[in-house]
Amino acid sequence: MDKLHFTTRIDAPVHTVWTTMLDQSTYREWTRLFHDGSHFVGSWNPGQVIRFLAPGDDGTLRGLVARVVDLRPDELISLEYLGEVSGGINDTTSAHAQRFAGAHEDYSFRESDGVTTLVVEVDTDEEFTAMFAAQWPRALARLTELAEERASTAD
Template identity: 40%
Template sequence: MPAQHFDILIQAPREQVWTTMLQSPTYEQWTSVFCEGSRFEGSWDAGQTIRFFGPDGNGMVSEIAEHRPAEFVSIRHLGFIANGQDDTTSDAVRAWAPCFENYSFSDESGGTRLRVALDAFGGYEDMMARLWPPALDKLKRLCEDTN
């Protein structure tokens, strides 16, 4: 599975970037680049289940593999959610699951360097390459506008 990498320098402290990225309502604002109406249910705590939904109620079921606040978050994607049901065992899901999406936060030039590394799968590579840069730009604006 190919890996994709994205990064951005945000002129805000690490904790602010981390909070803006992962908490409502700003999570929903920057992820709207991927899908207007995106939301999550669950906990960002390590070992906890978290579900990511689009406005139609479909999405992904995942687990937080690791979380060190304001340093690192690793999401282990386990399957899809369709029609209110988790699918973690179908052949289509087993072809890619688990895959990871990792966020690293580090101090740089008076701000925060946010690095995103993700496993690309199932033909989503081009979409992720197209959407992550504007999503990170939106996150940057949200973080810097609150300074």
């Protein structure tokens, strides 16, 4: 498994970045750069299961299922992947799903003088490293645009 690291500075208060990242409507907007129709189902509360989904080529929902390990508002989100979702059903036992089990995705937020630094660390199967290395910077650029737009309209 590879670990990818991404850092972005966003000209917006940390709470604005946090809510922009996690609100369902803006989450769909910045994550569509991974896959059109991306969304989450579940709760961001620690210990809860959350599913990250998008329509597959056959129209059924596909994606990953994770457990929220830790969540500290405006500071940290830590996820551990349990497996995948195929045809809308959680799969944590098949050999294919096990490729994702145990992978972590962590987000840390730090604000200084109204600018938020967001650090993303993602474990990924080697098969997807190049794809995510290209997609994450674009998705974070879109998240930055959305959060900065929100911050400018709040002034």
